[in-house]
Amino acid sequence: MTNDLANGGAEPRNDWTRDEIAALFDLPFDDLMFRAMATHRAHHRAGEVQMCTLLSIKTGGCPEDCGYCSQSASAETEVKAEKLMDVDAVLASAAKAKEAGSQRFCMGAAWRNPKERDMPKIVQMIEGVRGIGMETCMTLGMLSADQARQLADAGLDYYNHNIDTSPENYGNIITTRTFQDRLDTLDEVRKAGINVCCGGIVGMGETREDRVGFIHALATLPRHPESVPVNALVPVKGTVLGDMLAGTPLAGIDEIEFVRTVAVARITMPQSMVRLSAGRESMSDAGQAMAFMAGANSIFTGDKLLTTANAGDNRDAALFARLGVVPLAGEEPKRVMANA
Ligand code: SAM
Ligand code: DTB
Ligand code: SF4
Numbered sequence: 001m002t003n004d005l006a007n008g009g010a011e012p013r014n015d016w017t018r019d020e021i022a023a024l025f026d027l028p029f030d031d032l033m034f035r036a037m038a039t040h041r042a043h044h045r046a047g048e049v050q051m052c053t054l055l056s057i058k059t060g061g062c063p064e065d066c067g068y069c070s071q072s073a074s075a076e077t078e079v080k081a082e083k084l085m086d087v088d089a090v091l092a093s094a095a096k097a098k099e100a101g102s103q104r105f106c107m108g109a110a111w112r113n114p115k116e117r118d119m120p121k122i123v124q125m126i127e128g129v130r131g132i133g134m135e136t137c138m139t140l141g142m143l144s145a146d147q148a149r150q151l152a153d154a155g156l157d158y159y160n161h162n163i164d165t166s167p168e169n170y171g172n173i174i175t176t177r178t179f180q181d182r183l184d185t186l187d188e189v190r191k192a193g194i195n196v197c198c199g200g201i202v203g204m205g206e207t208r209e210d211r212v213g214f215i216h217a218l219a220t221l222p223r224h225p226e227s228v229p230v231n232a233l234v235p236v237k238g239t240v241l242g243d244m245l246a247g248t249p250l251a252g253i254d255e256i257e258f259v260r261t262v263a264v265a266r267i268t269m270p271q272s273m274v275r276l277s278a279g280r281e282s283m284s285d286a287g288q289a290m291a292f293m294a295g296a297n298s299i300f301t302g303d304k305l306l307t308t309a310n311a312g313d314n315r316d317a318a319l320f321a322r323l324g325v326v327p328l329a330g331e332e333p334k335r336v337m338a339n340a
Contacts, residue, residue, distance in 0.1 A: 012270050016219045022212045024264045029256065033294060036263035039294035043270045049320070050104070050273055050298035050328040052137070053097035056306040057125065058109035062163055064141075064176045066164075067240035068201060068233055070307045071110035074218045077238035081309050084109070087121055098134050100301065100313060101327055105129050106137035106160060106197075108306050111171040112176070113142040126154040137197055137227075142185045144178070149193035158227060159189045160197040166213025169206050173241070200230035202261050203253035203279065204241050211261055219268035227298065228265050228272045232258055232279025234308045255287035259294050266295025273298045280311045285319055292325060313326065 025034065040046055061081025062071045066155045070077045094105045107125060114122060122138070129136045138151065139160035151159065163182050164170065170179040189196055198221075200214050218228060232253060235242035245252045253261075260281075265274050275298035278292045311319075320326065321322075 012224055013268075014220055014222065016216060016268050018212055018216050021219070021264060021268060022209075025208060025212060025260055029260070031169070032260060032263050033290075036294045037266050038268045039270045040297070044295075044297055045328075047325055048297065048328045049292065049325050050275075051301045052104040052275070052281075052298060053094075053100070053102040053103045053302050054106045054108060054300050054310075055085075055090065055093050055097075056110070057090055057107045058082065058111060059307065060110055062110035063112050064174065065118060066174045068173065068204060068236075068242070069110075070236040070239060070242075071184045072239070075239040077236055077237070080144065081110075084118055084121060087124045087128060090125050091132065094129045094134055095132055095297055098132055099304065102134070102301050102330065104135040104137055104158070106139065106158075106300075108139045108160075109141070111141040113144075114147060119147065123150060126151065126156050130155050130157075139197075142181060143188050145191065147189050148185075148188040148194065152192040152194050156194050158195045158197045160227075160229070161185050161189065162198055162200050163214070163217055163229075164200040165204065165206055166210040167217060168213055169204075169210045169310055173204060180237050186221070190326050195227070196223075196225040197227035197229060197275075198225040199227075199231065199275065199277070201231040201233050201278070203233040203245070205223075205245060205252045208257075211257075215261070215264050215268060218229070218265070220295040224272050226272060227275055228269055229275040229277040230258075230262055230265060230296070231277040232283070234278050234305070236280075236308065237270045255283060255290070259282075259287065260291045262296050265296035275299065278305055281309050285322070288319060289323055292323065295330070308336040 031204045059082045060071045060079045063073060063075050065072055065074045070079045078216055097105055126136050135157045137158035137160055138156055165173055202211055235245045274296045276296040300310055302310055
């Protein structure tokens, strides 16, 4: 296996093979953790965790059929379809998040793709949130080249668009779009010069081989995503996967296997921010501590994700104090060059 430690601060690799990634997953847990910690320390300040806050700016009624999602019109959940929020309400929410110590404000819409009539409001939201001094992230579904350009011109720092799982497993989870559709939008985002936030979900009943394929797909993108969210499925009643996996503490994955996934993401994408995303609410403090040790260096703060509950500021503050973890000191967002 190639020695990623010898790589030090050098350029990350994009030529990982599936076998190399499978071999990382197979390592004895302490060896895997040792390598992940060493990689983390070579590229990041250990013990610092970035704080991001989510807001659902357009909730529910989504035409896509993602089997995990409370907001799909095909799911029978308690989430009601709402209109796109007003700009002022979004900015008030961002200001509150900033006051609570959050660095990045991530706005999510339950759309297959944004419509042209929505774009002026979206642009105002980006400009307004940047105006209060926060990094901006949006996740609005598929984008055309022109929409990606409009978002870039408004100053959007990051676009979140997840590949969610391995290419082989994708069709078992979502049928209304393809894995290639996701790659196409990621390409438009890159070409527009917006930083990429791209990850997925584990604990959806996938195999280890699917987790290998998921990390392999991310780590062999032409350029690694600047942010890699690793979500654990939050099982929501009325969704296909929620109903299938309800009642198990961390849905379909145990904490050790979850931490292994974080560690392999850290080793293969050394410069990326790896976000311990959905699912923290049902994780033990020890599980979260291991995930930070494995190289996770970003979280979602606050009581709510998009539609489901999150660990909350009090629990996070208590955990950070016990672990000696501090919020990442604010840094100017790095803008990437188009086609770089
Ligand atoms: N509609 C847009 C899209 O799908 O691209 C943006 C919003 S969507 C809710 C953002 C991401 O949240 C999904 O790609 C998925 O990875 C994650 N997500 C959604 N529901 C989840 C759940 N129940 N548990 C864990 N992650 C979830
Ligand atoms: C991501 O990977 N996780 C966030 C964000 N990107 C948009 C969303 C998590 C959603 C969890 C389920 C919910 O609250 O509806
Ligand atoms: Fe729609 Fe996004 Fe939910 Fe899929 S994950 S149903 S695209 S909101």
